[in-house]
Amino acid sequence: MVAAASRIEGNMGEGINREPSFQEEEDEFSGVYSIDVAVRVRPLNSMELADSQLHTVRVMDEKIVVVLDPSKLEGGNEDDYLRAHRSRERRYTFDHVFDETASQQKVYAATTEKLIGGVMEGFNASCFAYGATGAGKTYTMLGNKENPGCMLLTVGELFHRIEDDTSKTYRVYLTYLEVYNENIRDLLNPSTGYLDLREDPVKGICVAGITEFSTTNVGETMELLQRGNLNRTVEPTKKNETSSRSHAVMQIMIEAKEKTADISEQVKIGKLSLIDLAGSERASATDNRGARLVEGANINRSLLALANCINALASDSEAAARAGRNGRRRVRSNFVPYRDSKLTRLLKDSFGGNSRTVMITNVSPAGNQYEETVNTLKYANRAKDIKTKVVQNVVELDAHVLQYQNIIRELRSEHRGQEGEERGRLAV
Ligand SMILES: Nc1ncnc2c1ncn2[C@@H]1O[C@H](COP(=O)(O)OP(=O)(O)OP(=O)(O)O)[C@@H](O)[C@H]1O
Known part of the structure; x- marks a missing residue:
């Protein structure tokens, strides 16, 4: 099976001159944003160290990531390689690149x-969080x-700021779901049981x-998060002892209202x-069989669908920018x-809609993760557009207010009905 990410084509060194993410309109939050893309390189784990795996990723200026082909490195010095094989390395620029420290x-x-x-x-x-199985997604999102x-950390800061803001009243509620084998579970x-998606005109x-x-x-x-995580589908695979076999989505909804609000506020x-996505994986690399193989196929299917959406959206944005430069309207x-x-339907807003x-x-x-790393970076490079x-x-x-008025009306009529029944009983 071919990894989902391999469908995304990226050029070596592409994106080096990328402008940082930007906002086209002048106001604090609303406007048009590029997707902000960060890369995090995890440390070599104990198995990889015991196996004397080569360290093939370099981070420069917290913006550039360079991947060296291990087949050209074998037996050689990694730094000599950098001098001798500049043209063979793969190099990408992102908004942020974090090294293992x-x-x-x-x-x-x-x-x-x-x-x-x-x-x-x-x-x-x-x-x-996107990446190959065992690359550090759950560690980054959940830790x-x-x-x-x-x-x-986000939830902590959110409540901090809510406490500090005395001008508004906030209501916070959350949902936590997984998409496993193309089914949505709370x-x-x-x-x-399994839940369905629907499109609400307002929400x-x-x-x-x-x-x-x-x-x-x-x-x-x-x-709540810990409770949800106990219910998440996690299985050991050859690549990761606690591999997440599902995509997990936590959503926090925040309603904010001015304290001084009058009736028309x-x-x-x-x-x-x-979102902690399940890992992209090659069946040959994971040695999975049976149920794990079916899961892998479903994981790759949804990630491939995500890759196709990213491709279509990125091409749109490029074409719109080209048309804009040529003074045309696309x-x-x-x-x-x-x-x-299900994953792409669920994430529709995050990519193509109203979301930063x-x-x-x-x-x-x-x-030994060279192919996965390069595929992942190509995918991310495309998402930047x-x-x-x-x-x-x-x-x-x-x-x-209208809603509350309706509720009050219903309660009143219920109450009146009960009063009527009571009077009837007393009269007998
Ligand atoms: N930046 C890091 N620093 C230290 N340890 C890390 C880091 N990133 C990942 N790890 C460790 O590497 C292992 C694999 O990470 P993790 O489970 O987050 O991978 P994953 O990408 O979520 O994998 P999967 O897709 O299979 O669920 C874990 O033991 C985790 O603690």
């Missing part, structure tokens, strides 16, 4: 932290007790029947999606095959 805090500060302010102001944002990852309430893509848990502090949120509703856009998998999006690309530096348009989600409070 980068702390969880550093990765978080450059990626998800900058999404928090917008989400509190009613904007949507997404961060997802562990000693080194919490982006999900927990990780916080797995007894609900965008929604999972019908998913349980939303209201949360008021970090401790509560961590408990507005409610801002922001949504932050934090009218035709590519068909984006979101419907090819950060992609964290995880790679291993080990020589995608642009999303971010707008604020505002709901008129009048609509809520």
Whole structure:
């Protein structure tokens, strides 16, 4: 089987002169954004060290990543290689590149932290970790007790800022789901079985029947996340002892309302999606059989669908930019095959819609992971070209008042009915 990522074509050294991510409109959060793409290189693990695997990835200026072909390195000095084989190396530029010494805090500060302010102001944002199996996605997104990852650090900071903001009242609730073998399961309430996606004209893509848990502090949120993780589908594979076999999506919804709001005030509703994708993998490299092989095929199917969407969206953005440079208006856009998998339907907003999006690309530096690393970087390089348009989600409070009025009306009529029954009984 060919790894999903291999469908993405990238040129050696492409993107070196890339401008940093930008906002085309003049206001703090709304506007057109390029997807922010970061790369994180994990350290060689104990097995790779015991196996004397070559370290084939170099990071320069926290922006450039260079991958050396291990077949040209065998027996040679890695630094000599750099001088002798400059033309053979693969070199990419990204918004941020973190080497193996980068702390969880550093990765978080450059990626998800900058999404928090917008989400509190009613904007949507997404961060997802992409990479080969065992490359460090779950470590980056979730981490562990000693080194919490982006999900927990983001939630911590979010509640910090909510506490500090005395001008508004906030309501925070969260959902946590997995996409496993093309089925959606609620990780916080797995007894609900498989859930369906639907498109809401106001909320965008929604999972019908998913349980939303209201949360008021970090401790509560961590408990919910831990509970959800116990329900996540994880199996040992040859490449990773605790390989995530599903895509996990945590969504935090934040409703913000001015404390001084009068009856016609507005409610801002922001949504932050934090996504730990399952690892892309080659069946030949993982030696998987039976159920693991079927899972792998489904994982690759959804990642291939994601790659195809990224390709279509990136081509659109390039064509629009070209048309703009030539003073033309581009009218035709590519068909984006979101419907090819549950994952792409679920992430439609994150890529092609109303969301500021950060992609964290995880790679291993080990020589025996060379192909996976290069494929992953090509994929990420393509994603840099995608642009999303971010707008604020505002709901008129009048609509809520109307809802409450309806509820009060129903309760009153129920109460009246009960009173009637009571009177009837007394009269008998
Ligand atoms: N930056 C890092 N520093 C230290 N250890 C790391 C780092 N990244 C990953 N690891 C370790 O490497 C192992 C594999 O990482 P992880 O489980 O995060 O991979 P993954 O990409 O989520 O894999 P899969 O797709 O199979 O679930 C874990 O033991 C993890 O703790």
